[in-house]
Amino acid sequence: MSDQETAKAVEPLEIAKPDAARQRLRVWLKLLKTQRQIEAVLRERLRVEYNTxxxxxxxxxxxxxxxxxxxxxxxxxxxxxxxxxxxxxxxxxxxxxxxxxxxxxxxxxxxxxxxxxxxxxxxxxxxxxHRGWVDELLGGLDEDAARQLMALLGAAEPKLGETE
Amino acid sequence: MSDQETAKAVEPLEIAKPDAARQRLRVWLKLLKTQRQIEAVLRERLRVEYNTxxxxxxxxxxxxxxxxxxxxxxxxxxxxxxxxxxxxxxxxxxxxxxxxxxxxxxxxxxxxxxxxxxxxxxxxxxxxxHRGWVDELLGGLDEDAARQLMALLGAAEPKLGETE
DNA sequence: AACAGAAACTTTAGGCTTGAAGTTTCATGC
DNA sequence: GCATGAAACTTCAAGCCTAAAGTTTCTGTT
CATH class of the missing domain: 1.10.10.10 (Winged helix-like DNA-binding domain superfamily/Winged helix DNA-binding domain)
Incomplete structure (x- = not known):
């Protein structure tokens, strides 16, 4: 939690990039919004069509x-x-x-x-x-876009590892 | 909703593409997984660090x-x-x-x-x-990747409009 | 064999979430 | 003026969700 005192003048790399941080926050908010929109539709349809x-x-x-x-x-x-x-x-x-x-x-x-x-x-x-619904909701993505999105989401998966 | 009758022999595009549907389902599952992973970390940290x-x-x-x-x-x-x-x-x-x-x-x-x-x-x-957490969790995305992801997520937003 | 600790679940308390029903207040048409 | 319907909330019942604590069972070690 306090192993960064030495990094002061040595490495101005990560620190001096507020743009990337802003961009990443925007990505997170957009990811959240998109997911919620899709989920809301699926939830509603499951309820109405299948009572589940x-x-x-x-x-x-x-x-x-x-x-x-x-x-x-x-x-x-x-x-x-x-x-x-x-x-x-x-x-x-x-x-x-x-x-x-x-x-x-x-x-x-x-x-x-x-x-x-x-x-x-x-x-x-x-x-x-259900698959048809998803296909419809994500209709804005052609196969190529879908593939790119898969790759980017893979890169976006959070880096965990410090399980403690 | 039905302006594609003429596209029959000309363009066997949307209809004969179960691959696209499969790909879209995979995108949805990945989107969901990524979102949940990030959210779980944020939730945990908010609880531990700020009791909220x-x-x-x-x-x-x-x-x-x-x-x-x-x-x-x-x-x-x-x-x-x-x-x-x-x-x-x-x-x-x-x-x-x-x-x-x-x-x-x-x-x-x-x-x-x-x-x-x-x-x-x-x-x-x-x-x-919180912004720092997001920046850390999405560290796998450089600024360019983040921009691409924003664009693709925009395209992935569900097509609504039939509000009834 | 006996103990300690881990594993697999369940229970519990509290918060989140929804859709539906209920209340009060506002806006509009007659 | 007054009735009707809409709007802005709240309440309610039920289900989802978590972290923490509790129970039972298993797996070593000694």
């Missing part, structure tokens, strides 16, 4: 890809949400008959979560339509 | 820019959140002495919300640090 929510859809999508089911902890790290959060969402999905919990062989702490047939069917019905 | 939350920060930022205060409805549309949501956040900010409500001249329905001196000071203290 985005978090539920995200969970179903993850489970649909996981043939053999997922552990709660795998789900929460994949979706980047907290453990306790997943507990609640799964509870409601179970109550609606879209998901089942299975206890894991040889580890009585863990739970495996899997789609029921109804869960599979419901998600399959939504998935194609 | 992102929604509160967003509200303070909006009010800081608004010299003369903002109406509740202006706030909610600016931040793209619901009316009722703003009510709750403002309530807590008022309780903490960062914000005051003033009744609007000539319209007893509306409320003007404004930062207190403490609100101004607290936000001013956070703003610079």
């Amino acid at each position: 929510t985005l978090p539920r859809f995200d969970v179903l999508a993850a489970l649909y890809r996981a043939e053999k089911g997922m552990k709660m902890s795998e789900l929460s790290s994949e979706l980047m949400v907290s453990n306790g959060n997943v507990t609640g969402i799964i509870e409601r999905l179970v109550a609606d008959g879209l998901v089942v919990r299975v206890s894991v062989e040889n580890d009585r702490r863990a739970m495996l979560v899997r789609l029921t047939r109804k869960g599979q069917e419901d998600f399959a019905a939504m998935a194609g339509v | 939350t992102l929604p509160r920060f967003d509200v303070l930022a909006a009010l800081y820019r608004a010299e003369k205060g903002m109406k509740m409805s202006e706030l909610s549309s600016e931040l793209m959140v619901s009316n009722g949501n703003v009510t709750g956040i403002i309530e807590r900010l008022v309780a903490d002495g960062l914000v005051v409500r003033v009744s609007v001249e000539n319209d007893r329905r509306a409320m003007l919300v404004r930062l207190t001196r403490k609100g101004q000071e607290d936000f001013a203290a956070m703003a610079g640090v």
Whole structure:
């Protein structure tokens, strides 16, 4: 937190670039705005068309890809949400008959979560339509622009590593 | 919405391009992931360093820019959140002495919300640090990349307009 | 075997978020 | 003037979300 005293006159590199910092802040705000706009539309349509929510859809999508089911902890790290959060969402999905919990062989702490047939069917019905929505919303991007955007977003991923 | 009948044999462009749709879905997922990663870091740091939350920060930022205060409805549309949501956040900010409500001249329905001196000071203290965080997190983007990203995000903004 | 610590979840308290319904006030047409 | 509808908020119920604390189970070490 205080290892920069020596950098005073030696390196005027990062410090003397307020333009880049301003530009990056603008990028962040724009990223946020774009994401929120898209998400708002998807959320609204999921609600109106399928009477469901985005978090539920995200969970179903993850489970649909996981043939053999997922552990709660795998789900929460994949979706980047907290453990306790997943507990609640799964509870409601179970109550609606879209998901089942299975206890894991040889580890009585863990739970495996899997789609029921109804869960599979419901998600399959939504998935194609959802993809169409995204395709429509991002219609402003041709294939080339999309590729460029992928690359830039890759570069924009935050540099983590100091996990402590 | 239907001015493309003539494009049948001439241009097999939009229709026969499932690749573009796949690419757009990938863009959306990447956009979401990047945004969530950045937001998670900012949220965590705001909590640890300033004992506050992102929604509160967003509200303070909006009010800081608004010299003369903002109406509740202006706030909610600016931040793209619901009316009722703003009510709750403002309530807590008022309780903490960062914000005051003033009744609007000539319209007893509306409320003007404004930062207190403490609100101004607290936000001013956070703003610079927050900008530094964003600058650090987006350090992978040089100024040129940032500019390109801005342009592409502009193109990626969802096409709305059918408001009904 | 027994203990310590880690792992996988759940629970809890509190805040965020939404859409819908409710209240008060304003604006407009008649 | 007065009624009707719109506007600006607030309230409400329900779900989402987090961090922190709690429970049970597993995995070493000694």
